[in-house]
Amino acid sequence: MKSHTTHLWLNTKNRIEFINITGKVEEEVKKSGIKEGLVLANAMHITASVFINDNESGLINDFQEWLHKLVDTKKDYKHNLTGEDNAYAHLMRTIMGREAVVAVTSGKLDFGPWEQIFYAEFDGQRKKRVMVKVIGE
Amino acid sequence: MKSHTTHLWLNTKNRIEFINITGKVEEEVKKSGIKEGLVLANAMHITASVFINDNESGLINDFQEWLHKLVDTKKDYKHNLTGEDNAYAHLMRTIMGREAVVAVTSGKLDFGPWEQIFYAEFDGQRKKRVMVKVIGE
Amino acid sequence: MKSHTTHLWLNTKNRIEFINITGKVEEEVKKSGIKEGLVLANAMHITASVFINDNESGLINDFQEWLHKLVDTKKDYKHNLTGEDNAYAHLMRTIMGREAVVAVTSGKLDFGPWEQIFYAEFDGQRKKRVMVKVIGE
Numbered sequence: 001m002k003s004h005t006t007h008l009w010l011n012t013k014n015r016i017e018f019i020n021i022t023g024k025v026e027e028e029v030k031k032s033g034i035k036e037g038l039v040l041a042n043a044m045h046i047t048a049s050v051f052i053n054d055n056e057s058g059l060i061n062d063f064q065e066w067l068h069k070l071v072d073t074k075k076d077y078k079h080n081l082t083g084e085d086n087a088y089a090h091l092m093r094t095i096m097g098r099e100a101v102v103a104v105t106s107g108k109l110d111f112g113p114w115e116q117i118f119y120a121e122f123d124g125q126r127k128k129r130v131m132v133k134v135i136g137e
Numbered sequence: 138m139k140s141h142t143t144h145l146w147l148n149t150k151n152r153i154e155f156i157n158i159t160g161k162v163e164e165e166v167k168k169s170g171i172k173e174g175l176v177l178a179n180a181m182h183i184t185a186s187v188f189i190n191d192n193e194s195g196l197i198n199d200f201q202e203w204l205h206k207l208v209d210t211k212k213d214y215k216h217n218l219t220g221e222d223n224a225y226a227h228l229m230r231t232i233m234g235r236e237a238v239v240a241v242t243s244g245k246l247d248f249g250p251w252e253q254i255f256y257a258e259f260d261g262q263r264k265k266r267v268m269v270k271v272i273g274e
Numbered sequence: 275m276k277s278h279t280t281h282l283w284l285n286t287k288n289r290i291e292f293i294n295i296t297g298k299v300e301e302e303v304k305k306s307g308i309k310e311g312l313v314l315a316n317a318m319h320i321t322a323s324v325f326i327n328d329n330e331s332g333l334i335n336d337f338q339e340w341l342h343k344l345v346d347t348k349k350d351y352k353h354n355l356t357g358e359d360n361a362y363a364h365l366m367r368t369i370m371g372r373e374a375v376v377a378v379t380s381g382k383l384d385f386g387p388w389e390q391i392f393y394a395e396f397d398g399q400r401k402k403r404v405m406v407k408v409i410g411e
Contacts, residue, residue, distance in 0.1 A: 001310075001311075001410065003411070005310075005377065005379050005384065036138075036142075036272070037138075037140065037272060038175070038270065040312060040377055042376075043386075044386025044389065045386050045387075045388070045389075046326070046327045046386070051231070051235075052235050053183045053227055053230075054183050054216075056216055058214070058216040058217075058219060058224075059214075059216035059224060061215045062214045062215050062228070066208070078332030078333070079330055079332040079336050082332060087333060087336050090327055090328060090333055090336075091336070091337070093327075094327070094337075094371075097231075098326050098371075099374070099375055101375055102179075103179075103268050105270070112180075112181030112182050112265075112268075113182075114182070115182075131377050133312065133377040133384070135272075135311060135312060135409075136138065136140065138275045173279075173409070174409060175312070188372075189372050190320045190364055190367075190368070191320050191353075191364060193356060194352075195351070195352030195354075196351075196353040196364055199351045199352050199365070200364075200365070200368075203365055207344065232368065232369070234368075234371065234372075237372065237373070238373055238375055240314055240316075240405050240407040242279050247279065248318065249317075249318030249320070249402075249405075250318075250319075252320060272409075274275045274277070
């Protein structure tokens, strides 16, 4: 069994921002030399997500608007008594998920027609990491 | 390390429909000949889910009713300006999740007493795929 | 490829309770002797979750309060016609997720600064299991 591990660094311009990282994950799969296996991509921070959906800017807008309906950003959260102001970001990340596990087949991400991997930042404007780990043969 | 990859094809009668695929995933694990490892099952389309829960028809009904509370199907979503009418389906799939990763032990799905794997379709009535990839030894 | 499988047993004092299981998962990774690979941790019951977030008691409180907003615990769910009273627990578990997949690098959980693994129980006060499966080399 072979493995390949990378931490991708990201820094968003906005506090809430979604970034398409499909190309970067594909690159790591290529570097790994692994033909058959799995790749794990996860946010290494607890106010960010990795998720798979459509690369369509209207939909990204819809996601963010919807998250503001499910999560009240103005509420007096207990977490914010610690001096933080990002409790909402922990909740939004929970809806979007921490990680994606993707099949690697014939050396490529084995994706359906519209699957794309996104990093979703909910408390950004600082350097954060995404784990990419490929295992297989 | 061994691996085994299948794309299952599914076509639902209704636009929103949940299908128990546990038997089909078990069959692929058996075909793989893998005794110890992991199996990944994921929707290959971005308006569908694979999730694990109880095979109880009342609960499946509760899930669908609850999703209609969390996701407004009638809203003027930006995604629908592209000519689509399925923005709600992308959001519902996000709640239910894209994938399940299951332990394979002694050649079987290593499940608790009530765990069953479901395909959840939110924009069906057409052919779609589920990835099943087993890796291990 | 090596593998290591354990079922952890847990019993909560309260019906809804979150428990930090990071140390227990780390112990299994150590026992496995695996240096490079993946570890899967999942609830083996369908009214409980394994998720990754911050070990901060205020936030745990915020999570539980938020789940009560997204899921009505008093509703007449169809599932409860079977004699159960835990339909709400199936829905809350869906928000928090069933499983976490974590990279193992140099024999350790390859985590960002604040990542911790939690078991979230939504219908407890009885013995339940968490799967921990490590694969790699």
